[in-house]
Amino acid sequence: MAQDIQFSIRFVDPQYKSDDVVTEVHYLIEDLRDLNGMSQTRFEPISEIRDVAEIRVGVTFAAPSDLLGPILRRLRDRLYYNPIATAFCFKMADIMLCIETHQADDLLGFIAAAQSGLLFAPERDYLAEAETYSRTQGELSPTELDNLNLLRQRLGLTAEQAEVLNARAASPYPTKADKHRHFEDMTAAEFSRLRAMDEGPPFASKDIWPVLQELAENLGLPFLEAEAIYQTHQQRYHDDTKLKTEQTTAKTAEDGRLSAEAKAEAERQKQAQQTQERLNQYRDLCRQTMTHAIYPSEFDQGRLDQARRLWGISAEQALQLETEVRDELYGGVASATGVDYNRLRNLLHQQAWHEADMETEVLILNALNLDMQPVTAATMERLSTVDLTTIDGLWNRYSKGRFGFKAQQQVYRGQQQIQADDRQRWLAFEEALGWREAPSLFSRGYKPYHDLTFSLEAPPGHLPTWRWCCPSLSDRYKINLEIMAAVIHHLNTCMPLETVTVPALDTAFPTQIA
């Protein structure tokens, strides 16, 4: 059941002279007339005004649609040998195709289409219309069917042919319910795929809506219905996910809390360790800078300051460390009464024995806090063990054990062996310390304070003197024996010597010596 196709071929190349164009048209008609079944065809020339004269520039004719292929092939061959710009138009029913080209290959597409029978096939037009209707509502409504029927008649198709085409347009899901079901199946499948994906590593994009949208379009399912289905499934999916996320979050939070605590603890320990390391480093540096001087040189002070800043040690901490190291290297200066023993330490460090002895007096009288009154038997015991130990420690340290209260106690213990009365023992003690010479006919043996020996050549225990219990010094350094006994007693109480028993003091001890 072939329908006629109206052909219109026109040469449009402006380069061609009028005569040549007329000749071309003549040959074109001859060529076409040579084709099978074309001998009876009426060729109408197309004329136009060119250079004043009216000339033939093309031809128009009608041919059955089954001749489309051969005609196109012939036209292509002509273009191949003589590439002249030509406008081709093919018209069938309401459809007109036009192409303007000078290349033979451009016509190949047409040939292929023509051979498949689709180009200008009435079935194709009908199918396209049927599909359009089918897609708009999902299925063919009675009005649409009526429309299609009219189209069928216009295209000259049989009812049987139309039936087949209708079925094809609706397939594979002819009814709306079928499409609906199919779309729902697909959506469910997509969401189950999403769920599976959630188990594994997360994907960059999980947006499945565009694909489903495309599917709905292809199926011809109306957009709103497809969206409704999609949203139902999406809601369900989101609920699931939310539940799952909540469970996971709860679990993660629990795990996280435990691990955070452990982590914080580890961090704290690490930090404490680091701080300790830095403090130790600083301590080492202090030790290094204080090895040769009680107080670091200006240069070393700068180094310490720099290190302190670098290691983030506070000034108080640094000062404390420095003090600790200094005490460790040069002897402690602890005091129960707030007395500052630093000067004494410096003097002893410099081996300035005389000055150190005077400083000792100042410190003891200040520690006693009795208006600088000399120590008496009654006030002696007010001196604290801490202060006495500090003074003894410093003297002992810098005299290598020769001086200090302990050394004096040792001397005293040695004198206990002497068989004599208490007074003789005390005098012997003073002599042993070098505080007094043996009495002679002309002298009681006492000497002024400034005649004592302020050097390491002095007898053991010679220093520090007990000038802090003397009312005067320059005429003679002489200690009231009662006070001397009280001092030794107090020293033995505060700093007992090992394996020594202090004999009880004789209460009937002479309190004054004429």
Place this chain on the structure above:
Amino acid sequence: MLASATNSGLEEDLSELSLLLNEEAWEEADRLTADLLLDAVAYNQNAMRLQGVSPRQRPYLTTEAVAALPCQLLQAIDDRWQRASGGHFGFSAQLQIYANLLETVDFDPDLNNWSTPHPFFEDVGWLMLVALRPVGFLRFYNWLEFDLDAPRGHLPALWYWKIPRMVSLQMGGFLTGQGGCFGDLARLDAMMLRLSRCHQLGG
């Protein structure tokens, strides 16, 4: 320290001392100074009596008593003497001279007798002048110079002159206190040591 009970009385005495000094009544001021010190000794002895230590009947400025004089009192008295005399008189002037000698002169106390007195006595002009040459005896108190022409540190002096009669006799005096005796170095040193200890107060 002086007890607060005696403070009002002390304030009065100190202002009287200031008054006398400003009037250049040096002798009266010296007597008042000695009285103030002896009062303090008496107060200390009373305090000791409360502690059960046997007191002396009359207060004297012995070495032990001097060593226990209140720093505040010594400084207050010294302050007034110095102000009135422009630093010429007062304990500080005496301490300065004494401390200087202690450092520069190696004096043997065993030689402290009438022929070789401690140089301090000579410096402050306390020695008797015999044929323009000082000998080791101290002047009688009446013979001291009570004006600013006296050597530096000449006053106050009575605190040193007031001694028990027996002691005065023992030291060669004629019941004239320290006058006519050779100087007691221990008492002098005790006062100087006391003054220097008071300077170290709180240090």
